[in-house]
Structures are given as structure tokens and as C-alpha cells.
Amino acid sequence: MSSSTGWIRDLAMGVRFAFGGGREGWTRTALTGLGIGLGVALLLISTAVPSALAARAERGEARFPVSTGGELAPGPDTLLMAGANMTYRNRDIDGRLVRAEGPRAPLPPGLASLPKPGEMAVSPALRELLASGEHPLLQERFERWKPTQTIGDAGLTGPGDLYFYAGSADLHRTGPQDYATQRVNAFNQEIARQKLDPVLLLLIVLTFVALLLPVAVFIATAVRFGGERRDRRLAALRLVGADSRMVRRIAAGEALAGSVVGLGLGAVFFLLGRTLVGSLTLGGRSVFPADLNPTPWLAVLVACAVPAAAVGVTLFALRGVVIEPLGVVRTAKPRKRRIWWRLLLPLAGLGLLAPLTGRGNDHGRFNTWQVSGGVVLLLIGITALLPWLLERLVGAISGGPVSWQLAVRRLQVDSGGAARLANGIAVAVAGAIALQMTFAGAEGSYTKDTGQDPGRATISILVPSGHEAGADSVARQVAAAPGIIRTVPVTGFSAARAPKTEGDDITVTVGTCEALAELARLDGCADGDAFALNTAAGTPDPGATARPGERLYGGNVHGFEGIDGAPAEAPVAFTFPAGARTATPREDPTGNLRSGLLLTPSAAPKRLGFSQSAQIYVQVDESRPDGLDRARTAAFKADPLATAMTLKQSGRDGNFSAVRTGLFFGAAGVMILIGSSLLVSQLEQLRERRRLLSALVAFGTKRSTLSVSVLWQTALPIGLGLGLATGIGVALGSVLLRMANQPVRVDWTSVLAMTGVGGGVVALVTLLSLPPLLRLMRPEGLRTE
Incomplete structure (x- = not known):
């Protein structure tokens, strides 16, 4: 018989034992499949992330308007559209006002028809918010429109997308400088995406490695469930003539069967989890379950790698086990574990990462394979060092209460199994600490001071060109809302010394004395006054100015043609x-330093047309409930095209926030896997010791003593693992910060928090395992077949 035929025969026999070996056989197979299945489900979700993000991007591009052929004239196939984005309770709501100019106006994706004036198409999530009755301020904003249809999936980036299209009869282009309203004749425009810088790529690579490596550790641990009972069954095969190589191949067949069951369960768990994805929204982002499709080649890789790893781990575990016809010998006197090769793993990881030190954003890009290899070796080093440390620790312990002695003796007999239980949580905590340190260290580079002053104005409302005539009306309506302290409107336009000239534009700002005081330091002011802003050396971008008494032209000074055939203004x-005086400019509440001229209303020209802009500074009493949303609601009701921007002292880069959001998604999944896998591992170890526990109870050992001993058996390796994880996590985080060209700072509060989360998960799993433990300590556990 050829060697390949023998392999196939023995593997097939192992598969039959896995499914037909009685209750012990299929119980072990089920537990192994459950542990592997949880890991496979998370791996499949990870392989599906790229396709889900690509689908989100495609859906966003599909609803992006396009104007083909330059400036369009009104026609049967044109559509007027204006942005009406808003914020409600820190949630972004995006929308468009639309008006069809002809019967063949383009239809946005997801709509059956364009909403008419007074009608509105809303996303399912927004419809749910409006219909709940719990958001009166949001309902007030849309009181002039009636929801008549729901936007389909083709027009949304995700099920949690808050989006709307509202019909407006008042929508029109006010001039060539009207950037708020655009005329379009198609949709689906490709949007150029900003490339990620090296540090963000480093964070993405680190996130994937640190989150997926614990999954691989858990899968390797699940393969070895029920190892002692399996080895005793294999010893029986030696009695009927099987040699040592055959029994190892049979064991590999059992592991192969369990891994195949795990792949099936993982696919089921993935499909069940995918159905729940649609109900999750994190950081304003969500994905459709249908978009969460694993990348084919990655899914094939998982399907091939998991069974291969199961067989490899099983053969590796049996390398030091002698299976004889009359029993299993794991050596009479176990050799102490060696340390030298275990230290090589983290040292090799540091060796790969050290040459990349100082790259950062200004010193080139990182080799992702080198980074991945270094991080993997450092984290895998935990799984190699922990068994050695645990063996040395328990070997030096003696004495103590009975529960303590039982726990220590059990760990002295088999410290490897306890270390495997702690390996996964240790690797996860180490990765989490490194991630937290790196994100915290790099956050400063992606958080910029906006220069805005929320103490002077909470909100800045931008009124689009052509609507500034109503800026005072908008300001009055906002001021009438409860919780508004004051509103300060200002308008602006460009002036020149001669019409239709290029360059040397003079910026002119018009406002009351209260408004102008927000823009410059004035030595007294009354209506009719005018000021020329000081353009002394050191003033950034001073711009042009004018002399008192000089004749100027304002409005359409560049000779723009009229819109839609109308005569030019x-x-x-x-x-x-x-009598104009000189004034020194000061930063306005948004952080801008103005130049040019300041005019009070009486000194300003009238009827300037579309060539104006307007801005309203609003100060809100934030101690009153919903003060911000009341101001936003009043602004939207006064002018739906007005943009209310909340002023903040600092702002964070959008790509950095997106990466951090992805980290939260992944961390949540890994923590669920950690808890579930630990519980399965704990139950399997208790099942293996059922007869021993029952025997101890039968001889008079207190159940409380045994329960405490089991807790100690979990606490010792887990505590040692968390300590090791803290050290390696801090070391890895420090190296990564040096790679990102950032100063090394250890936030010990965050480090302790990550360690505490890991310990909390273990404590919860231990408490959940107590009821099964009490059931296993019954005398009936001594029964055997």
C-alpha cells in the first residue's frame, strides 16, 4: 500500500471516530467545531470588510450629481439641486433640495420619482426617527414637507444612512457665483479619494494584525480540546495492531473533521452575524448585510488554512507523547521547557521593526510585510514565553490552603493546558495596549487647532450667495429661538476701483457696530462709520484697501454674464x-483674520445682487437642553440652504477617525470572540476533569473548596498572562511610536484599562462556568461505560 493511500485511509478512520465514536467522540468534535467556528466567523467578517467599504464608496458615488457639458442651460433633462445637510444631536443628516426643470430630469438612485414641492423622499432610518415622535425639533425642521416615498438601498451608503430629497418650488440659480445650487443632468460621478499617509497605513496594518492574531490563537487552542481523552482512545487502537504513525494520522483525521465542522459552523455564524450588521451604526457609518461578502480568494485561503492548521497543530502536540497499547506516556519526568528559542521570537520581531524607526509621515513609507511580520513575532512571543513562565512560577510554589494546593498541583501536572487558555486573552490585551498607545501618540498629528472660539460664538451660519438679503431675517428667526443669547450677522462683497478689472479686489464687510467689533478693534463706532483695516507688516494676506473718499465699484465688478439668459447685473x-478711520483686525469667532474695508449699514451700497455673501455668528446658552438643535432648527426653517457649522477649538482628520472607527468595530468582534472561546475552553477543561472532581467530592472534599481551586487554576495563568501582555504591549507600542516618529509616552491609565477589560472578560467567563462546575461535581460523574 502506498504511503498516500495509507494517509487517506488513516485520515478517513479518524473522521469516522470523530462522528461515530460515541458520545465522547462527537462531544469533542462539537466543542472543537464550536471553538473553530467562532474564529472562522470573525475571519470571514474580516475578509468581507474590503468589499463592504468598496460597496459603500460605490453607492456614495452613484448619488453624486454630474453636470456634463460645462454650465448647463435649463432644459427638459436638467435638475436643480442644492445641499441641505444638517446636524441633529451629533448625528449628521445629509439631504438635497430638488426641482425638476423638465420631464426628463435625471432621477437619483433609489427613487421611483422626483419629489414634488412639499413632498420628501427619506431613508428608512430617517423615516423611523421622524415617525418615533421622540424628536420634535427634527420634525419641526421638516414640517413643510410630507414624506411620500422611501429611498431604496441603491441610493444609500448603509441602512443607518440619514438622507433625504425634498422638493422645492423656490429653488433657482441666482447667478454664476451661486455655488449652493447647481444644475445637473446625470448622477454617478467618480470621487477622487485622498491617499493615506504612511502612519495611517501603519495603524491599519497594526489593527488588522493585532485583532486577527488572537483569532488564530483561539483556533489553535480549539483544535486541542479533549486531547487527553483522545490520546486514551488512540491507545486502545494500539491493542488492535495500529502503529504509532497510524494513530497520529488518525488523530489528524479527527482534528480535520472538527475543523471542517468548524468551517461549517463559522459560515453559519457569519451569515447570522451578517444579518445583525444592518442594525449596527458606529461613528455614523453602517453597511448593508448584502455588501458584507468575503473576498473570494481570502475566503478560499481561510477554508484551506484552517484544516491545514488543525492537522499541523495536532501533529505538533503529539510530538512528545508516546501512545502505547496499555496507555499514554507523556514522559515520567517531564523535561523543563527551554527559554532560548522562546526569546528568539520577540527578538526577531524587534529586529524587523527596528530598521523602520523614524520613518513617520516625513521619512518615507513602511514595508507592510515587514511591519506585519515584526508585530506577529512579538505577539506570538507571548504564546511561547507564557508556558515557560507559568511552569517556573508554579514549580516554586508550595503550601497554602487546600484549594490553593489543589490548583497549584493541577498546574504543576499540566501547565501547558492552562497556558493555552490564557494565551488568547494575553495576545489580545497586548495588541490592544499597543494599539491604544500608537493611536494616542499619533492623535496629536491628526488633531489640529481650528482657531475657532466657541466662547464668542457657538454656531456660524453661512448664507449662500443670492440669499444674503434675508440674512437679517434668518438672524431674527434664530434669535427668537429659546436658549439663544445673541445673533450677529455680517455680509460681504468684492469691490474694485474700476468695473471689469482683474486682481486687486477689495474685500468689503458690512455689519452693525456690534458685528464689526467681532472683526476688528474699534475705538468707538456709530451707524454711518467706515474703517480701513490696518495692513501692517506681519498681517497674513493683507489684500487691497482704499483711501478715504475714494470712488469704488461693488457687486458684479468682474462682468459675469447673467444667469439663464438674464441681463448681467x-x-x-x-x-x-x-471720514473713514483705520482699525486693527482681530480674528473672528471662526478664526479668520479679515482684510479690506469695514462699513456700517448706512455707509454701504444697496442692491448689489448675487455678488454678496453672508454669515451669522450665533451664541447659544448650552446649559439649556437642546440649545444647539433649536438654533439649527430655526436656521433651517428660515433658509434650508443655510449651513449651520458648530465651532470647535480642535478638529480631527477624517481618515484618522475612520480608521479608529474600524478599530472599534474589530475590537468589539474580538472581545465577543474572546469571551465565547474562553467559555468553551473552560467548559471543555471542566468536562475533562469531571471524573476527578466527582471522585474528590465522593471522598469528602467540600464543593466550595473545589470551586475556589478551579478559580485559582484560571486566575494564576490569566494573571501571569496579563502581566506579560502588559510588558510586551508597552514595548510594542513604544517601538511603533518611534516608527511613526512620535515621542514615546505611556498612558498608564489606558494600559491599566485595557488590562482591566481583559481581566473583566475572564471574570465574567469564570462566573458563567460555575453552574456547570457544580453539576459536574456530583457522584454520578463517576459512572463510566
Whole structure:
């Protein structure tokens, strides 16, 4: 018989034992399959992330409007569209006002028809918010529109997308400088995406490695469930003539069967988890379950790698086991574990990462394979060092209460099994600590000071060109809302010394004395006054100015043509008042330093047309409930095209926030896997010791003593593993910060928090395992077949 035929025969026999070997056989197979299945499900979800993100991007591009052929004239196939984005309770709501200019106006994806004036198409998530009755301020914003249809999946980036299309009869283009309203004739425009910088790529690689490596450790641990009972069954095969190589191949067949069951369960868990994804929204992002499809080649890789790993781990575990016809010998006097090769793993990892030190954003890009290899070796080093440390620790312990002695003796007999139980949580905690340190260290580079001053204005409302005539009306309506302290409107336009000239534009800002005081330091002010802002050396971008008494032109000074065939607006002549004074500019509440001229309303020209802009500074009493949303609601009701921007002292890079959001998604999944796998591992170890526990109870050992001893058996290796994980996690985080060209700072509060989370998961799993433990300590556990 050829060697390949013998392999196939023995593997097939192992598969039959896995499914037909009685209750012990299929129980072990079920537990192994459950442990592997949980890991496979998370791996499949990870392989599906790229396709889900690509689908989100495609859906976002599909609803992006396109104007083909330059500036369009009204026609049967054109559509007027304006952005009406808003914020409600820190949730972004995106929307568009639309008006069809012809019967063949393009239809946004996800709509059956364009909403007419007074009608609105809303996403399912937004419809649910409006229909709940718990958000009166949001309902107030949309009171002029009636939801008549629901946007389909083709027009949404995810099931949690808050989006709307509202019909508006008042929508029109006010001029060529009207950037708020655009005329389009198609949808689906490709959007250029910003490339990620090296540090963000480093964070993404680290996130994937640190989150997926514990999954691989758990899968390797699940393969070895029920190892002692399996080895005793294999010893019986030696009695009927099987040699040592055959029994190892049979054991590999059992592991192969369990891994195949795990692949099936993993696929089921993945499909069940995918159905729940649609109900999750994190950081304003969500994905459709149908978009969460594993990348084919990655799914094939998982399907091939898991069974191969199961067979490899099983053969590796049996390398030091002698299976004889009359029993299993694991050596009469176990050799002490060696340390030298265990230290090589983390040292090799540091060796791979050290040459990349100092790269950062200004010193080139990182080799992702080198980074991945270094991080993997450092984290895998935990799984190699922990058994050695545990063996040395328990070997030096003696004495103590009975429960303590029982726990220590059990760990002295088999410290490897306890270390395997702790390996997964230790690797996860070490990766989490490194991630937290790296994100915290790099956050400063991606968080910028905006220069805004929320103490002077909470919200800045931008009124689009052509609507500034109603800026005062918007300000009055916002001021009437409860919780508004004050509103300060300002308008602006460009002026020149002669019409239709290029360059040397003079920026002119118009406002009351209260408004102008927000833009410059004034030595007294009354209506009719005018000021020329000081353009002394050191003022950034001083711009052009004018002399008192000089004749100027404002409005359409560049000679823009009229919109839609209308005659062009003529520039308006005016005289800069002879009594104008000089004023020193100051940063406005949004952080901008203005230049040019300041005019009070009486000194400003009238009827400037579309060539104006307007801004309203709003100060809100944030101690009152919903003060911000009341101001936003009032602004939207006054002018749906007005943009209310909340002022903040600092802002964070969007790509950095997206990566951090992905980390939260992944960390949540890994923590669920950690808890579930630990519980399965704990139950399997208790099942293996059922007869021993029952025998101890039968001889008079207190159940409480045995329960405490089991707790100690879990606490010792887990505590040692968390300590080792803290050290390696801090070391890895420090190396990664040096790679990112950031100063090394250890936030011990976060480190202890990560360690505490790991310990909390273990404590919860231990408490859940107590009821099965009490059931296993019954005298009936001594029965055997």
C-alpha cells in the first residue's frame, strides 16, 4: 500500500471516530467545531470588510450629481439641486433640495420619482426617527414637507444612512457665483479619494494584525480540546495492531473533521452575524448585510488554512507523547521547557521593526510585510514565553490552603493546558495596549487647532450667495429661538476701483457696530462709520484697501454674464466715506483674520445682487437642553440652504477617525470572540476533569473548596498572562511610536484599562462556568461505560 493511500485511509478512520465514536467522540468534535467556528466567523467578517467599504464608496458615488457639458442651460433633462445637510444631536443628516426643470430630469438612485414641492423622499432610518415622535425639533425642521416615498438601498451608503430629497418650488440659480445650487443632468460621478499617509497605513496594518492574531490563537487552542481523552482512545487502537504513525494520522483525521465542522459552523455564524450588521451604526457609518461578502480568494485561503492548521497543530502536540497499547506516556519526568528559542521570537520581531524607526509621515513609507511580520513575532512571543513562565512560577510554589494546593498541583501536572487558555486573552490585551498607545501618540498629528472660539460664538451660519438679503431675517428667526443669547450677522462683497478689472479686489464687510467689533478693534463706532483695516507688516494676506473718499465699484465688478439668459447685473458705484478711520483686525469667532474695508449699514451700497455673501455668528446658552438643535432648527426653517457649522477649538482628520472607527468595530468582534472561546475552553477543561472532581467530592472534599481551586487554576495563568501582555504591549507600542516618529509616552491609565477589560472578560467567563462546575461535581460523574 502506498504511503498516500495509507494517509487517506488513516485520515478517513479518524473522521469516522470523530462522528461515530460515541458520545465522547462527537462531544469533542462539537466543542472543537464550536471553538473553530467562532474564529472562522470573525475571519470571514474580516475578509468581507474590503468589499463592504468598496460597496459603500460605490453607492456614495452613484448619488453624486454630474453636470456634463460645462454650465448647463435649463432644459427638459436638467435638475436643480442644492445641499441641505444638517446636524441633529451629533448625528449628521445629509439631504438635497430638488426641482425638476423638465420631464426628463435625471432621477437619483433609489427613487421611483422626483419629489414634488412639499413632498420628501427619506431613508428608512430617517423615516423611523421622524415617525418615533421622540424628536420634535427634527420634525419641526421638516414640517413643510410630507414624506411620500422611501429611498431604496441603491441610493444609500448603509441602512443607518440619514438622507433625504425634498422638493422645492423656490429653488433657482441666482447667478454664476451661486455655488449652493447647481444644475445637473446625470448622477454617478467618480470621487477622487485622498491617499493615506504612511502612519495611517501603519495603524491599519497594526489593527488588522493585532485583532486577527488572537483569532488564530483561539483556533489553535480549539483544535486541542479533549486531547487527553483522545490520546486514551488512540491507545486502545494500539491493542488492535495500529502503529504509532497510524494513530497520529488518525488523530489528524479527527482534528480535520472538527475543523471542517468548524468551517461549517463559522459560515453559519457569519451569515447570522451578517444579518445583525444592518442594525449596527458606529461613528455614523453602517453597511448593508448584502455588501458584507468575503473576498473570494481570502475566503478560499481561510477554508484551506484552517484544516491545514488543525492537522499541523495536532501533529505538533503529539510530538512528545508516546501512545502505547496499555496507555499514554507523556514522559515520567517531564523535561523543563527551554527559554532560548522562546526569546528568539520577540527578538526577531524587534529586529524587523527596528530598521523602520523614524520613518513617520516625513521619512518615507513602511514595508507592510515587514511591519506585519515584526508585530506577529512579538505577539506570538507571548504564546511561547507564557508556558515557560507559568511552569517556573508554579514549580516554586508550595503550601497554602487546600484549594490553593489543589490548583497549584493541577498546574504543576499540566501547565501547558492552562497556558493555552490564557494565551488568547494575553495576545489580545497586548495588541490592544499597543494599539491604544500608537493611536494616542499619533492623535496629536491628526488633531489640529481650528482657531475657532466657541466662547464668542457657538454656531456660524453661512448664507449662500443670492440669499444674503434675508440674512437679517434668518438672524431674527434664530434669535427668537429659546436658549439663544445673541445673533450677529455680517455680509460681504468684492469691490474694485474700476468695473471689469482683474486682481486687486477689495474685500468689503458690512455689519452693525456690534458685528464689526467681532472683526476688528474699534475705538468707538456709530451707524454711518467706515474703517480701513490696518495692513501692517506681519498681517497674513493683507489684500487691497482704499483711501478715504475714494470712488469704488461693488457687486458684479468682474462682468459675469447673467444667469439663464438674464441681463448681467451692473456694478454699483459708491464712495468710501471721507471720514473713514483705520482699525486693527482681530480674528473672528471662526478664526479668520479679515482684510479690506469695514462699513456700517448706512455707509454701504444697496442692491448689489448675487455678488454678496453672508454669515451669522450665533451664541447659544448650552446649559439649556437642546440649545444647539433649536438654533439649527430655526436656521433651517428660515433658509434650508443655510449651513449651520458648530465651532470647535480642535478638529480631527477624517481618515484618522475612520480608521479608529474600524478599530472599534474589530475590537468589539474580538472581545465577543474572546469571551465565547474562553467559555468553551473552560467548559471543555471542566468536562475533562469531571471524573476527578466527582471522585474528590465522593471522598469528602467540600464543593466550595473545589470551586475556589478551579478559580485559582484560571486566575494564576490569566494573571501571569496579563502581566506579560502588559510588558510586551508597552514595548510594542513604544517601538511603533518611534516608527511613526512620535515621542514615546505611556498612558498608564489606558494600559491599566485595557488590562482591566481583559481581566473583566475572564471574570465574567469564570462566573458563567460555575453552574456547570457544580453539576459536574456530583457522584454520578463517576459512572463510566
